[in-house]
Amino acid sequence: MKRRWWDVRQLLVSGYLQAQAEFHQLSEDEVSPDGLPLNQDRFLIRRGRLRADRFFQYAHVGIEIDVNTVRGPFVSLRRAEASFFYPNRVSYRPPYAMITVGLSEIPFGFEMRQGHRQRLFMERTTGSLAFFRGEPDVGVRLSGAAGPFRYAFALQNGVPLDDRPGAVSVPFLASKTTVGRVGFETDPGKAWEIRGGVSMLAGRGFHEGSPETKTELDWRDLNQDGNVSLNELVAIPAQAATPSTTFGRWAVNADLGAGWRTRSGWTKLYGELTVASNLDRSLFVADPISTGFDLRELSWHVAAVQEIMTYGLLGFRVDGYDGNWDAFGARRGLFLPADLQIVTLSPVVGATLPGRARLVLQYDHVLDSLGRDARGEPVGLPNNVWTLRAQMEF
Amino acid sequence: MMSTVLVMMAVCGCSPGFDSGAGEPFRVRQGTFFPGAFPEDDQVDEPKVTNASTAGAIVTEGQSSVPLTGLTTTDAWSVALALEGVGSGYWTLPVLAPDVTEGGQLTFVTDLEFTRDVPFGFQKVLVSALDEAGLPGPRFEVSLCVLPETTGTSLWPCAPDIRPQHTVISLAWDTDVDLDLIVTAPNGKVVRAKTPSTPVSETGPIPNPVIADPTTGLLSRDSNGGCVLDRIRRESLVFQDAPPPGEYTLFASLNATCGQSHVVFRASHYTRRELADGRWAVDEVEIARGQLLPVHADGGATLGTRIGTVTIP
Numbered sequence: 010m011k012r013r014w015w016d017v018r019q020l021l022v023s024g025y026l027q028a029q030a031e032f033h034q035l036s037e038d039e040v041s042p043d044g045l046p047l048n049q050d051r052f053l054i055r056r057g058r059l060r061a062d063r064f065f066q067y068a069h070v071g072i073e074i075d076v077n078t079v080r081g082p083f084v085s086l087r088r089a090e091a092s093f094f095y096p097n098r099v100s101y102r103p104p105y106a107m108i109t110v111g112l113s114e115i116p117f118g119f120e121m122r123q124g125h126r127q128r129l130f131m132e133r134t135t136g137s138l139a140f141f142r143g144e145p146d147v148g149v150r151l152s153g154a155a156g157p158f159r160y161a162f163a164l165q166n167g168v169p170l171d172d173r174p175g176a177v178s179v180p181f182l183a184s185k186t187t188v189g190r191v192g193f194e195t196d197p198g199k200a201w202e203i204r205g206g207v208s209m210l211a212g213r214g215f216h217e218g219s220p221e222t223k224t225e226l227d228w229r230d231l232n233q234d235g236n237v238s239l240n241e242l243v244a245i246p247a248q249a250a251t252p253s254t255t256f257g258r259w260a261v262n263a264d265l266g267a268g269w270r271t272r273s274g275w276t277k278l279y280g281e282l283t284v285a286s287n288l289d290r291s292l293f294v295a296d297p298i299s300t301g302f303d304l305r306e307l308s309w310h311v312a313a314v315q316e317i318m319t320y321g322l323l324g325f326r327v328d329g330y331d332g333n334w335d336a337f338g339a340r341r342g343l344f345l346p347a348d349l350q351i352v353t354l355s356p357v358v359g360a361t362l363p364g365r366a367r368l369v370l371q372y373d374h375v376l377d378s379l380g381r382d383a384r385g386e387p388v389g390l391p392n393n394v395w396t397l398r399a400q401m402e403f
Numbered sequence: 404m405m406s407t408v409l410v411m412m413a414v415c416g417c418s419p420g421f422d423s424g425a426g427e428p429f430r431v432r433q434g435t436f437f438p439g440a441f442p443e444d445d446q447v448d449e450p451k452v453t454n455a456s457t458a459g460a461i462v463t464e465g466q467s468s469v470p471l472t473g474l475t476t477t478d479a480w481s482v483a484l485a486l487e488g489v490g491s492g493y494w495t496l497p498v499l500a501p502d503v504t505e506g507g508q509l510t511f512v513t514d515l516e517f518t519r520d521v522p523f524g525f526q527k528v529l530v531s532a533l534d535e536a537g538l539p540g541p542r543f544e545v546s547l548c549v550l551p552e553t554t555g556t557s558l559w560p561c562a563p564d565i566r567p568q569h570t571v572i573s574l575a576w577d578t579d580v581d582l583d584l585i586v587t588a589p590n591g592k593v594v595r596a597k598t599p600s601t602p603v604s605e606t607g608p609i610p611n612p613v614i615a616d617p618t619t620g621l622l623s624r625d626s627n628g629g630c631v632l633d634r635i636r637r638e639s640l641v642f643q644d645a646p647p648p649g650e651y652t653l654f655a656s657l658n659a660t661c662g663q664s665h666v667v668f669r670a671s672h673y674t675r676r677e678l679a680d681g682r683w684a685v686d687e688v689e690i691a692r693g694q695l696l697p698v699h700a701d702g703g704a705t706l707g708t709r710i711g712t713v714t715i716p
């Protein structure tokens with residue numbers, strides 16, 4: 010007989026460690042103009058997670074911390090949530106209803122809800138990372154299950170936790186973000202599975218105003234002689250402060266996945282599609298106040314994962330992200346449509362001791378138009394990546 | 404397995420080797436860097452750079468934001484730029500909108516950056532136009548005079564028949580700290596950022612004629628003063644003509660570390676020498692080299708660390 014997951018009444022402690030080596034084609038032993046290292050070839054602790062959970066009959070409290078060396082040694086809070094729930098009559102299904110408060114997952118799509126411990130691929134897709142720099146956000150969430158149907162709705166700050174050291178702090182708005190997903194999934198224990206759902210997000214972004222400035226005197230060395238002449242001095246009048254503004258952002262998402270078990274092991278296919286507006290907060294950061302128009306974004310991915318006789322793993326993922334459908338660029342005095350789409354092909358091979366350890370090698374072949382050839386025309390940037398990761402868990 | 408990985412990486416072109424040009428001594432802002440020889444073809448007439456110019460012809464070592472503008476024939480798609488004999492490649496820059504006042508010729512504009520690794524003296528910025536197929540046209544040359552920071556306004560590095568300064572006592576360092584050169588002159592004057600000249604005045608401000616006297620030593624600047632970083636990292640006491648004889652004592656005063664863990668400094672003494680053909684050369688003598696740590700930072704409360712003396716006969 011299966012144990013009901015809330016029957017475990019004692020404190021549960023779990024965790025995992027991901028140590029990896031990365032080789033980036035773009036790496037070079039230099040620093041950017043703002044002092045950041047351009048070399049990304051390195052060994053690092055990508056994630057070291059320690060999690061503690063305590064279950065009660067109608068409640069749960071959990072906390073998770075992360076240590077990593079992505080930008081030097083760093084410790085941060087990854088999850089801190091308290092839940093109250095009404096149990097499901099079917100033991101292996103989630104509760105009929107559960108209210109969760111605190112720092113918890115954003116119920117949007119598939120990738121955002123998939124744990125880093127379970128994901129075979131190294132990171133979320135480019136589009137998902139552009140939309141959500143981190144997985145958790147602070148707020149309140151209502152979730153649950155009824156038969157095969159699943160639902161989750163949340164009211165959150167709309168500022169996903171960015172645990173990167175030195176990350177720019179984003180102001181919280183009075184207006185909160187509404188996000189939710191409804192879907193379905195088959196019960197565990199069968200030789201096949203299917204799941205899917207649709208998600209939505211609506212919230213507001215922030216365009217930061219500027220403080221007022223003082224009157225200044227500026228020297229422009231017009232004749233490049235290194236000496237100050239009177240006609241090279243320019244008075245810059247004081248500038249009035251500009252007000253901050255908010256703007257709307259939204260996204261809709263559909264995800265679908267299926268799997269079946271054969272003698273070789275599980276075969277799983279899944280994918281999702283996200284259409285969004287002004288949601289990019291990380292890559293081509295969307296600010297319609299600056300651009301003067303709303304930015305439309307599209308993110309998609311399709312993936313396949315194959316288990317091979319318990320101990321082997323094969324996977325392949327294709328993901329695409331376009332941070333601005335309406336991008337234009339100037340070339341030879343003409344405004345021409347610009348292609349910002351980034352497509353990444355990610356084959357992966359690995360070996361695993363189920364529930365204990367995993368060794369995975371992934372190659373990311375990136376197809377984009379972010380480089381320039383000698384004529385100034387857009388070409389692919391040589392930014393492919395190799396990653397070798399060892400994961401241990403308990 | 405590791406050998407397999409390395410072979411796969413080599414096949415896929417993922418081995419190290421990408422060069423953004425960030426380490427090049429000559430850089431073109433918003434340009435794309437390509438290793439290799441500068442593209443040019445003197446056998447064709449077009450595409451052609453019809454004009455390219457900077458606002459002035461003088462650049463100081465380490466100077467950035469040197470504007471360059473120009474025109475090309477209408478069949479150009481981009482321009483290639485390089486500093487002749489400097490660096491390991493060239494930069495390309497897409498051409499911009501046509502200039503209707505110049506018969507529709509296409510324009511280009513950028514800012515040039517000259518790092519401290521660019522040799523002093525006359526340098527040529529090479530510019531050529533590339534057509535739709537990426538084929539180059541003939542070169543266009545823009546001449547610039549690159550001056551070391553120690554020469555001030557003297558054009559001697561580009562014109563050796565011009566007489567350089569007689570004496571320069573210079574302190575240079577390697578990290579962005581607020582380091583000050585302090586010199587005690589034979590007359591007892593402590594020359595530093597707040598008192599940046601060698602004469603002593605007992606009756607108030609130093610008269611302008613005394614400041615203009617070529618035997619007066621003037622401090623060039625307060626580099627990184629108050630941790631407002633100019634990144635020049637050099638201060639010099641400059642005498643246009645022979646300084647008053649005597650012993651000049653040098654100090655390196657670490658005013659503030661500006662968050663740095665250490666600084667390595669080097670002090671030098673430059674003197675001019677007339678050659679037999681009437682031209683001039685500059686001789687450099689190293690006075691001291693050393694390191695200072697945060698414990699040495701005193702906010703200017705003392706003269707700092709004594710690093711040597713220069714005796715003027």
